[in-house]
Amino acid sequence: MISLRRMTKRSEPYVFxxxxxxxxxxxxxxxxxxxxxxxxxxxxxxxxPAMFSIGCMMVIVSGGIDVSFPAIASLAMFVTDKVLLxxxxxxxxxxxxxxxxxxGLLMGALNGFLIGFLRLPTLVVTLGTxxxxxxxxxxxxxxxxxxxxxxxxxxxxxxLFTATNASTGLTSNMPIHIFILIGALILAFFILRYxxxxxxxxxxxxxxxAAERAGFNVRGIKMFLYSFVGLLAGITGIVRISMMSYADxxxxxxxxxxxxxxxxxxxxxxxxxxxxxxxxxxxxxxxxMLSNSLILIGIPTYWARAFTGAVIIIGTGVTAHQTFxxxxxxxxxxxxxx
Amino acid sequence: xxxxxxxxxxxxxxxxxxxxxxxxxxxxxxxxxVLMTILRPxxxxxxSSFNSMMRQFPEYGIMAIGVSLTMITGGIxxxxxxxxxxxxxxxxKFLISMVPKGAxxxxxxxxxxxxxxxxxxxxxxxxxxxxxxxxxxxxxPILATLGTQQLFTGIAIGLTNGRPQSGLPLLYSKIGNMExxxxxxxSFVVFLVAALAIGVMLSRMRLxxxxxxxxxxxxxxxxxxxxxxxxxxxxxxxxxxxxSVAGLIMMARTNSAKADYGAPYTLQCVLIAVLGGINPNGGxxxxxxxxxxxxxxxxxxxxxNMFNNISNFYRDVIWGGVLILVLVFNTLLTWNKERRAxxxxxx
Numbered sequence: 001m002i003s004l005r006r007m008t009k010r011s012e013p014y015v016f017x018x019x020x021x022x023x024x025x026x027x028x029x030x031x032x033x034x035x036x037x038x039x040x041x042x043x044x045x046x047x048x049p050a051m052f053s054i055g056c057m058m059v060i061v062s063g064g065i066d067v068s069f070p071a072i073a074s075l076a077m078f079v080t081d082k083v084l085l086x087x088x089x090x091x092x093x094x095x096x097x098x099x100x101x102x103x104g105l106l107m108g109a110l111n112g113f114l115i116g117f118l119r120l121p122t123l124v125v126t127l128g129t130x131x132x133x134x135x136x137x138x139x140x141x142x143x144x145x146x147x148x149x150x151x152x153x154x155x156x157x158x159x160l161f162t163a164t165n166a167s168t169g170l171t172s173n174m175p176i177h178i179f180i181l182i183g184a185l186i187l188a189f190f191i192l193r194y195x196x197x198x199x200x201x202x203x204x205x206x207x208x209x210a211a212e213r214a215g216f217n218v219r220g221i222k223m224f225l226y227s228f229v230g231l232l233a234g235i236t237g238i239v240r241i242s243m244m245s246y247a248d249x250x251x252x253x254x255x256x257x258x259x260x261x262x263x264x265x266x267x268x269x270x271x272x273x274x275x276x277x278x279x280x281x282x283x284x285x286x287x288x289m290l291s292n293s294l295i296l297i298g299i300p301t302y303w304a305r306a307f308t309g310a311v312i313i314i315g316t317g318v319t320a321h322q323t324f325x326x327x328x329x330x331x332x333x334x335x336x337x338x
Numbered sequence: 339x340x341x342x343x344x345x346x347x348x349x350x351x352x353x354x355x356x357x358x359x360x361x362x363x364x365x366x367x368x369x370x371x372v373l374m375t376i377l378r379p380x381x382x383x384x385x386s387s388f389n390s391m392m393r394q395f396p397e398y399g400i401m402a403i404g405v406s407l408t409m410i411t412g413g414i415x416x417x418x419x420x421x422x423x424x425x426x427x428x429x430x431k432f433l434i435s436m437v438p439k440g441a442x443x444x445x446x447x448x449x450x451x452x453x454x455x456x457x458x459x460x461x462x463x464x465x466x467x468x469x470x471x472x473x474x475x476x477x478x479p480i481l482a483t484l485g486t487q488q489l490f491t492g493i494a495i496g497l498t499n500g501r502p503q504s505g506l507p508l509l510y511s512k513i514g515n516m517e518x519x520x521x522x523x524x525s526f527v528v529f530l531v532a533a534l535a536i537g538v539m540l541s542r543m544r545l546x547x548x549x550x551x552x553x554x555x556x557x558x559x560x561x562x563x564x565x566x567x568x569x570x571x572x573x574x575x576x577x578x579x580x581x582s583v584a585g586l587i588m589m590a591r592t593n594s595a596k597a598d599y600g601a602p603y604t605l606q607c608v609l610i611a612v613l614g615g616i617n618p619n620g621g622x623x624x625x626x627x628x629x630x631x632x633x634x635x636x637x638x639x640x641x642x643n644m645f646n647n648i649s650n651f652y653r654d655v656i657w658g659g660v661l662i663l664v665l666v667f668n669t670l671l672t673w674n675k676e677r678r679a680x681x682x683x684x685x
């Protein structure tokens with residue numbers, strides 16, 4: 001049982017409270033927030049960022065940062081799309097997922113090798129590979145918006161249920177892809193909670209040298225981590241194009257900032273070692289709600305980017321400040337004991 | 339006596355290490371130059387091509403110097419392009435709204451001075467914000483400046499609705515595109531002054547030494563009695579100031595200001611700093627190295643431009659690839675050196 005004092009120290013309850021307050025505010029302003037179709041729309045638009053946020057959160061927990069996942073997702077899905085179109089593929093969509101996931105895995109493994117084995121700084125490496133993959137996509141593959149193979153398009157039309165707004169008559173479809181998100185969340189939860197690998201990710205983020213002395217295979221864990229991010233990104237790429245039913249290479253490229261902001265908002269500590277999947281999902285929900293209803297809460301669309309920046313700064317500022325003051329308090333307590 | 343001998347031993351070792359990196363860069367610079375001259379003999383090594391190169395690199399070169407400073411202190415500034423655009427937009431907005439159409443030269447000059455001041459003050463303020471977030475709120479520099487980059491670019495977009503600000507007074511672009519002896523652009527002179535000033539600051543002034551110290555070991559610097567926070571804040575203010583100067587140059591070159599101008603410059607600046615021998619973990623690097631890295635990149639980029647069949651997007655591939663290769667090479671070199679040193683100490 002988590003005590004109340006521990007609850008107030010974590011960010012998740014606050015994020016949840018903000019989400020509730022914001023939804024009430026939007027409901028009061030527009031009267032449409034708690035309608036079935038709006039909730040389905042919201043869920044629909046958070047599937048892709050939430051998929052990205054899983055890997056992003058795990059990397060930040062390990063004390064690193066990855067800005068290359070949008071580029072990996074875009075290149076993996078684009079190559080898959082082109083190859084399947086060229087071969088007139090009409091079979092199961094699973095092949096598209098497997099291919100894109102495999103390509104993503106390879107690209108992530110390059111990050112993992114450079115970061116884990118050569119110990120290069122994570123930001124500089126992922127900035128570099130991000131530029132590399134984007135350049136390859138536009139240069140070597142001459143990427144532009146293109147069609148998707150019929151199997152992917154049909155997969156995008158698979159619908160779980162349809163919600164209708166009673167007063168406006170607007171309908172929204174819940175895509176089947178929600179199960180992919182749920183599956184990825186369960187997998188990540190299992191890894192983080194029940195495996196030595198998962199404990200290792202938290203241990204590296206807490207103190208890399210201590211983790212190594214404790215016997216964790218730091219290189220292997222980092223290799224896994226960045227490859228896993230790549231794999232998830234590859235899958236996310238196909239999710240995105242099947243939901244949109246055309247392949248636009250630029251559609252995911254600017255998502256990195258929003259996703260990182262959401263992960264940090266959700267209580268993942270930027271210095272590593274602390275973070276939960278529940279917090280991450282809450283963070284993504286809050287960010288999606290904000291960007292979907294900026295106008296409703298009185299912020300013009302041109303200011304959306306400034307708003308994201310402010311959210312990142314405030315979110316990271318609060319968590320960084322918490323870390324710092326809790327560390328200071330702990331060292332004072334130790335001094336008092338001595 | 340004992341102290342004397344250790345001193346004598348230490349200095350040459352340091353000098354040698356320092357020179358090795360610069361020599362490597364210099365060889366690379368010559369190689370790229372010779373390669374491009376051979377591949378494009380009639381285009382590359384010409385007066386007009388040098389003139390256009392001197393026009394191109396100051397704007398990102400000055401920002402790269404700012405990024406290098408922050409990397410020497412163990413941080414990074416990913417907000418330089420945002421600061422440059424925001425400060426350019428604010429002074430462009432001022433000029434467009436205040437200067438009457440068809441005004442006399444003498445009338446315009448005071449407005450230009452105020453516009454430059456607006457830009458510089460904006461740059462300093464932005465740097466101050468980043469610096470305070472990093473030094474006082476303990477936000478890791480990567481995230482703080484990712485945030486400020488979004489914020490500053492966002493404010494610039496919000497102020498202009500994303501539209502380019504054009505219609506600057508003619509005098510501004512006339513001064514900004516002036517050339518000495520019909521060859522040396524004024525932006526190049528500004529770059530030289532900035533590089534010299536920062537170079538002297540790093541090697542001769544107390545603040546420079548402090549920056550290296552904080553970058554090498556912040557805890558040791560703190561226990562040595564340095565005010566780390568104040569040193570970091572000044573570093574980011576300097577970076578902001580340099581970015582605003584770059585913004586003024588961009589404004590003169592394109593004769594307008596735009597919120598999302600020069601987005602690839604962020605990566606390019608980090609690349610230049612790393613290529614120039616700045617250690618991303620802090621504590622190492624010189625402005626001479628950075629300047630050579632800027633020249634190498636400009637030679638590469640101008641040279642590639644002369645091949646019609648190479649898509650512009652390959653430049654992204656090359657920048658990303660070069661960045662990673664240089665990092666890998668530097669790491670392997672350090673490992674090798676460490677291994678040799680370890681072997682020597684075992685003997």
